[in-house]
Amino acid sequence: MYSIADLQTFVAAAKCAGITAAARQLGISSATASHRVTKLEGVLNVTLFHRNSRTFKLTDEGQMFLERVDVILDELQQAELEVGSGSAKLRGHLRMTLSPWILSRFLLPVLGPFRTEHPDLSIEFLAVDRFVPLVEEAQDCAIRVGQLADSALVAQKLCDNHRIICASPRLLDVVGVPETVDDLQDSPWVCLPWQTQFPVNDAKGRKRNVSVARSLAVSNSDMLTVGAVEGLGLAVKSRMAVREELEAGSLVEVLPGSLHGPEAPIWFVSPKESRAGRKTRAILQIARQAFRR
Missing domain, CATH: 1.10.10.10 (Winged helix-like DNA-binding domain superfamily/Winged helix DNA-binding domain)
Known part of the structure; x- marks a missing residue:
């Protein structure tokens, strides 16, 4: 036995x-x-x-x-x-996948007291922007951005969020401020590898796809923000991901309201089998705390 x-x-x-x-x-x-x-x-x-x-x-x-x-x-x-x-302390190992900007800007800043309270729990973050199938890659939970399609997961919304087009004021001083969605095609862009076109609303509010010429491709969302701030191109970002840059003025929104379907809520998801897991429940509370800040 x-x-x-x-x-x-x-x-x-x-x-x-x-x-x-x-x-x-x-x-x-x-x-x-x-x-x-x-x-x-x-x-x-x-x-x-x-x-x-x-x-x-x-x-x-x-x-x-x-x-x-x-x-x-x-x-x-x-x-x-x-x-x-x-004891009330958690033990073992927790694996979680999420976008790099969520980890660096939201979760890590509030994780210290949790680590002090549960020193015997090791946490492994897979910080990538690609879609990670939880069961196949042995992840306990994830934080995802956007509309969800996988009904096999238990999902709880952490907060609302929208995607925007943004750029550095320095870049706009050089190339000019796009005034129509057609102008976007002639602008330099910083993109993730799979970003080649974006859905936008035309002058009559109809959906169309705009293909963009990537002047710079980067591998993760944090580097996408850096590239935009450095004036290397326009970028599509979650508003929450660049909130500090928008407030500081190092990035500004371009063509507000032009993106079609900009809603990109932030979710905590886990497999149905782990619904009652203490470790999963505990990290969910940390995520809620992070997005309440």
Whole structure:
């Protein structure tokens, strides 16, 4: 029969993508961690990981087992707390994906007291602007910007937000202020790699797509802001992402109201299986605090 320690080791190995990293997180030897996972596979009579010298990845059965076991372990810890046999501190590992600007401008500034309160909880942020499928990439939760389409997730709105076109006043002094959406095509742009055109409203309020010539492409949203501030081109940004720059005057909005469908609310999302997870609930409260500031 397997033990709770075996299950904890399996979850750690899955989230750390390796036996050695899991052992380090749990404070045990790699041999012990490997033995626990092998024993668990033997009892279940199933292969939980594809592993060789180059690959360590959950099998389909392993992924299914992880989704159930992770929640069960979290609930077990909560039950221990409720009967008074444990401490209120969180333990283990939490993986979260979000845009770089949300991490740098909102979450990290409020994370200090939470880390002090829960020193045994390690947090891994995947800060990227691409869409990250939570289950496939073993993420516990995410903060996403824009309209949601994945009904398999539990979503809670953190705040409203809109996208705008913005530019540095220095750039506009040189190239001129765009007065119509047609002028946007002749302006220099700083873009993320996949941004080649934007939906706008024409003079009659009808939707059309404007293709732009990217004078500079950058890999993440924080660098997009820097490029715009430095006068390297116009950029489409979430208003909340450049709030400080707008207030300081280092960026100004261009053609207000010209973007079609600018609404881009900010959501906290998690897989349905992790609805009751204590770690997920705790980081949700931190996210709410961050966006109330």
